[in-house]
Amino acid sequence: MTKETPKIVTRARRRDEAAVKEFAFRQEMVRSAGMSEFIRNYRLQAWQTYQSLPMPTVKEEAWRRTDLRGLEADLFRLPQNEAYLDLAPLPEELMRPIADGEHGGQIILMPGGSQVNLSTELAQKGVVFTDLRTAEEKYPQILEKVLNKVVKPTEGKFAALAAALADTGVLLYIPRNVEIDQPLHSLLWGPGVHLAHISHIIVWLEEGARATYVHEYASPTEAGQTLHVGLVEVHVGAGANLRFVELQSWGENVWNFTHERSQVDADGNLDWIFGAMGGQLTKNFADLDLIGRGASGRMSGFYFTDGQQHLDYDSQQNHLAPNTTSDLLFKGALIDRSRVVWQGMIYVAPGAMKTDGYQANRNLVLSRDARADSIPGLEILADDVRCTHGATVGKIDPDQVFYLRARGIPKVEAERLIVEGFFDPIMQRIPFEGVRERFQEAITRKMEVYHG
Amino acid sequence: MSDELIIRNLRVSIEGKEILKGVNLTLPKGEVHAIMGPNGTGKSTLAYTLMGHPAYEVTDGEVIFKGQNILELEPDERSRLGIFLAFQYPVAIPGVTVANFLRTAVNARRRAQNPEDKGIPIPEFRKLLKAKMELLKVDPSFAGRYLNDGFSGGEKKRAEILQMAVLQPEIAILDETDSGLDIDALRIVAEGVNALRGENLGVLVITHYQRILNYIRPDVVHVMMDGRIVETGDADLALHLEEHGYDWVREKVDNGTPA
């Protein structure tokens, strides 16, 4: 036997070095006319931050798995007034009540115009539920109280962009001890090739308040890219209680970037639900800050990706006070060549004793070319805490399929049943039949695609 | 059209290893047959093969039911044709309730009959399920539990018979349905099977214990050994095996006088 010396071939690796493009937004686009000085300053400072930060690239840890080089950033423009007249109309079925009973209020946000409804009873109690532009005009004192308190524009390029340029959004403000039974519903309809929908959602519950709020994002699938950049800020006051459901059914060519944070004060409770069905690429930062003793929060996510969809969740459960509890469960199914990333962190600050944190991400990967990455993380700087995490990536078990087929259920239906079963525990966390149905329909539709 | 299940010279391999080496057995509707035999002789292999499990490769033989070779059918087609297998190890389907699962199974049958079928009306299904659950003394909360998920051994076996009662097969294969049942559960399950017994049902009971055969009296008892049926007799054969074990059968086979 002759011993061969391995031949080492060095070859310069040729990468597609196309850079991430910059947006073409300009400072003149920062709305300031007729606005209070506070808001004007907030926006201008955010704009400066936006300009000082580079577009994120895969070299940054938080963006390592999400590549923006395909984004036609330079082509996006903001919608003009009355833009909705020329764009794809809002489909009837999205107007269908999402809750079982009456809504307490409903807002439809469309490019260049919006509709707002709030029951007089709630308005009389001092509840504000309105679109961002109306809020700027009529409730500047509330905005001054809440802006810059939860998410700082300095936290990232997209957070800064949304703070500076948001031209649509919702302000929900619930005064002290006001408890609302009927759910509030808002919908952002974001059609238009090369349009940028930039939204800012602010939810502020004062001490002892209680509410349920469902916010949806939707758009049709069109022949070119659409952009959504969103900022979501939630404050749950001491002893307050919020159920917050966010549903995303963007069209297939939407690039979606959201920065979200909810802070929960002492003994407050947040039940936060995320549903993702659409979009080309989503990068979502969602933080739960438990800032007061005894605060608790639950984060539940469900998604079903297909085609070339890319979904990247970055979640943080920050225990910043003692006796706080957090519980995160994200579950999703993947088909085709889609990709999901979930990176979660439970952080327990020094002194935040007796906290209980849990996080789990479960993926069902149905196609060979689909890929899910789960990266749980713990950073614990306090004693006497209990934190657990888990992540699983699985496939449909052929024994389950055989068992169901042995009862006369055809293969395709058996697989659908197994997938529905996989999602059931998360479905049980969704408080509305209407929302569950919408998701169920999406599962059925995507399973049909899967089965060809 | 024949009213019996006919297994002819069935040879089955798994991962290249032959497990069933020419099984012959005829089960007429209206009769109960038992199969007994030592561990690992191929009883479950036979059961799974009859149901169409993809891991089992049929190398020879045929299984005729209602005029066709069912080995050519998909597992779900076999089920809809009237074949039922109560699994030795039922599979958990987390997130799918017993009720949802059974309704899907009932509807699959209806749709196979009539593609236009809109499915069994919910009240009618509830009534059906309730009646069967009462028959098998199953707790009503059962319907809302996830199928076999966290079920005790006995609950799983009872759930198998509940499925059988709802789906009303014509040929039922019970693979060690009696294992893991306490005396009361055994009696209930056996009574359930007896209640379903009749002209229109043939039952193949695979078991290690004579005990269940006291409740479900078999017309015929077969002994399987090393992939073959080597002895066939009446109900007394089971009693004899209980008392004397399998050695005498083995000797008989070794002496070249197979059944």
Ligand SMILES: Nc1ncnc2c1ncn2[C@@H]1O[C@H](COP(=O)(O)OP(=O)(O)OP(=O)(O)O)[C@@H](O)[C@H]1O
């Ligand atoms: N899926 C499988 N993969 C590999 N070998 C298998 C598989 N199923 C069965 N076998 C083998 O086939 C043989 C017969 O097994 P089978 O389960 O049919 O026996 P059995 O008679 O039902 O036994 P028991 O009384 O223990 O239930 C055994 O040697 C077993 O190890």
Ligand SMILES: [Mg+2]
């Ligand atoms: Mg067995």
